[in-house]
Amino acid sequence: MPVHMLSEGGGRAEAQIPNHLQRIEIKKLTLDSECEDKYVKGHVVLKYPLNVLPNGRQMLKAVIQEHVTQQSSSGIMSINVYFFGMLAKDFSDAVKQGGIVMVTGFSLIRSPTANKDKRHPCQLELFEEKKATVYVQNPKYIYVPLNELKPGVVVNVYGVVTYYKPPFPTKGTDYCSAVTIMDQSGRKLSCTLFSDKLEALPQIYKVGDIVRFHRIKTERFQGELKGVTSAGFSALTFDGRVGGPVIPRTGSKSYHFVEEDQRMLEMLRQWAASRCSPSEQNLSTVQPKQFFDLTCQLVAKAELVKSVLLKVWDGTKCSHPVWKVLEEEDILEGSAVLMYELQNLTVDVQVYDNHIEVAKSLKPGAYLRINNLHAKLHASTAKKQISNENHLQFHLHGGTIYGRGIQVLSADSYDVQELKKKLESAEVRVHPNVSDSVLLDFSINEGTLHAQLERCQQQSVTVLTAHQHMKITSLSNVKNCKPPQKFRIRAKLKSYEPKSLYQSVKRCCPKCRILQEIPDDESLAHLFQDASTRPLNLNLHNDFWYKTAVGCTKNKQQIAFHFLVEDDWEKDAEKTSVMVERASLNEIFQLSRRFGNIIPVTSSEEQLTLLDLSAPFLIQGKSCYYGCKNCSNVTGVRPLRQFVQQESWEATTIAQSLGIQLLHHVFLVKLELDDGTACLDAILWHEADKFFRSLPSEAEVNVALQEELERTMKTLCPPGKGFDELPWLDCCIMTYSTEDGVFNQIFDTVVAEETDILFNC
DNA sequence: GCTTAGGTTTTG
Numbered sequence: 077m078p079v080h081m082l083s084e085g086g087g088r089a090e091a092q093i094p095n096h097l098q099r100i101e102i103k104k105l106t107l108d109s110e111c112e113d114k115y116v117k118g119h120v121v122l123k124y125p126l127n128v129l130p131n132g133r134q135m136l137k138a139v140i141q142e143h144v145t146q147q148s149s150s151g152i153m154s155i156n157v158y159f160f161g162m163l164a165k166d167f168s169d170a171v172k173q174g175g176i177v178m179v180t181g182f183s184l185i186r187s188p189t190a191n192k193d194k195r196h197p198c199q200l201e202l203f204e205e206k207k208a209t210v211y212v213q214n215p216k217y218i219y220v221p222l223n224e225l226k227p228g229v230v231v232n233v234y235g236v237v238t239y240y241k242p243p244f245p246t247k248g249t250d251y252c253s254a255v256t257i258m259d260q261s262g263r264k265l266s267c268t269l270f271s272d273k274l275e276a277l278p279q280i281y282k283v284g285d286i287v288r289f290h291r292i293k294t295e296r297f298q299g300e301l302k303g304v305t306s307a308g309f310s311a312l313t314f315d316g317r318v319g320g321p322v323i324p325r326t327g328s329k330s331y332h333f334v335e336e337d338q339r340m341l342e343m344l345r346q347w348a349a350s351r352c353s354p355s356e357q358n359l360s361t362v363q364p365k366q367f368f369d370l371t372c373q374l375v376a377k378a379e380l381v382k383s384v385l386l387k388v389w390d391g392t393k394c395s396h397p398v399w400k401v402l403e404e405e406d407i408l409e410g411s412a413v414l415m416y417e418l419q420n421l422t423v424d425v426q427v428y429d430n431h432i433e434v435a436k437s438l439k440p441g442a443y444l445r446i447n448n449l450h451a452k453l454h455a456s457t458a459k460k461q462i463s464n465e466n467h468l469q470f471h472l473h474g475g476t477i478y479g480r481g482i483q484v485l486s487a488d489s490y491d492v493q494e495l496k497k498k499l500e501s502a503e504v505r506v507h508p509n510v511s512d513s514v515l516l517d518f519s520i521n522e523g524t525l526h527a528q529l530e531r532c533q534q535q536s537v538t539v540l541t542a543h544q545h546m547k548i549t550s551l552s553n554v555k556n557c558k559p560p561q562k563f564r565i566r567a568k569l570k571s572y573e574p575k576s577l578y579q580s581v582k583r584c585c586p587k588c589r590i591l592q593e594i595p596d597d598e599s600l601a602h603l604f605q606d607a608s609t610r611p612l613n614l615n616l617h618n619d620f621w622y623k624t625a626v627g628c629t630k631n632k633q634q635i636a637f638h639f640l641v642e643d644d645w646e647k648d649a650e651k652t653s654v655m656v657e658r659a660s661l662n663e664i665f666q667l668s669r670r671f672g673n674i675i676p677v678t679s680s681e682e683q684l685t686l687l688d689l690s691a692p693f694l695i696q697g698k699s700c701y702y703g704c705k706n707c708s709n710v711t712g713v714r715p716l717r718q719f720v721q722q723e724s725w726e727a728t729t730i731a732q733s734l735g736i737q738l739l740h741h742v743f744l745v746k747l748e749l750d751d752g753t754a755c756l757d758a759i760l761w762h763e764a765d766k767f768f769r770s771l772p773s774e775a776e777v778n779v780a781l782q783e784e785l786e787r788t789m790k791t792l793c794p795p796g797k798g799f800d801e802l803p804w805l806d807c808c809i810m811t812y813s814t815e816d817g818v819f820n821q822i823f824d825t826v827v828a829e830e831t832d833i834l835f836n837c
Numbered sequence: 838g839c840t841t842a843g844g845t846t847t848t849g
Contacts, residue, residue, distance in 0.1 A: 240844095241842095254842075254843075304843095307838095383849070473846075473847090478845070480844095
């Protein structure tokens, strides 16, 4: 068989041919070339119909093209090939245009048409009887040139994007995106693409990108051929520039990309580069009245009456004087420092109508492409304008024609990489004066300007209440510094303990600063159980300041209630204070629903006394108050009248009267922080109320607040996220040593509210 | 499997 079929698709063609054969490049072929055991490899770019010569012999002409993957057009060389006899018939039947062929046993003769067709000066001739052989690898996918499309077929195509409208939700179930492409044939195809999955639509960044569509269906609409998605549609998108990355953007999990694709891509790139002037401009190259595409970084923004103002830079200086929209820059959202430093490089872009919403959602630091931006001459209507020079102003008008709109570019995209190089080499000329030295100092500490801006985007979910100008220290440095010291850090919260914040509510003595364990419900029940077995002392019933009533439970347990005399407990139970003797924990809680203040007591020989300080000395509703075992000095229960008169049933005053040092509620949360340089455990303790903007005493008893705190923690440390996806936390921490070791404690830091996030730049 | 949308420069 003179025509050998090689397996389709991905496998390398060379691996499937006899290995004594050696390749000879088309461009190296001459009439003198020694061609035995040599093969020529190329793509079939043209295949003519089978022809019969006057002598009755069959003949077929094809053009094969060698593609050398270098970046110059001289890397492409094509040659005419003639097949004779059965070889012609077999070739005609077996080979598809676009397939890869490797031919051996050919003869080389001068090409009579070289001058006309600009192909190789030689041509190849293959005769079966001279042992010519053709190895064929047909492409898995055939890409149809746009000028060969017919209506009503499902095809695969390549093309350069000449127009696109980013995906938008339709009135139906899908997203829709419109893309018009063009190929070397000069023909355009407008495609309407639908998908219920956003990522399945082509991720086009700009006009000039190159797309590959699989399974697009052609149909006639208003007299023109259009493309629409058909079942199994998939798209790859590439940067359209010669030398750009050959990395497809796609939502497909698996896609077929072979030599042939690379060839198609590079051919289109070459062609596109030779064609039209790009719509992309720098601020330095843009001319008045132009509509252009701008790749830039957002420095600041402000919402105006009928538009949104975006202050952007692209690292180049506009060659025309630019119109500043605002004289006062106070209303701009963004870092004043960076605005100041970049004042000579930024331009004001005014965004109107349908683009306002997108503009509002942008964060300073974002990398943007603004498509079809209008560089207008400012109408110098204002009489006060002294300068004769015409200022340029930049407007993004309403509508989406010509792909008009704003796109946020991902920080790792090719365009942003290129932009960053420009931003880094930009000449930022500022004239520091004395009063600005602090600000400049700040910026020098923080790396390049665009990186500083970028960080604005990665907003912190916490906000500092002071020390904003302190330099950020890495956690590895914090660990290496000798305590005590204070730092500003920026890290991510990898985990925290305890998982439920109400479990983090502890008691701490404000006097001796010692954290004291609170018994759990079971231990408490035991405490009250023990106390309930002690006998009642009838001598202690009724005194000048309380009246005693004895009740009996279902279990025939006697409970004594000592009511303060001034209280009218039948009328005003909620304000009533009662000392309760011999009640179980359950009974105490039941009573606390009825009476405002419960003070558990027990009888000694001479007086009523409090229980052990392990038990709460006061129960108000669901709240239990405890005393410090170190700092309290409890004797008997003294007359509590004065507090009733003052109607001051604050736990603190009751505690005072009983000789108790009240324990305060505190949050104690352990945070595992990581900033990529090191991991560090820090605690939230003395300033935790400030941090959460909540009271721990409330958190202990208020379910709604517990839920809110849980939500807060999920914002700081979203479950199931990888390190990269975690938000940053700006924190102040202090390090200190105790007998138990070195601790790191958070201070002057609060959880950001939405408005903080907006302005925390 | 059906539907969806189907752009051609503001005038600030």
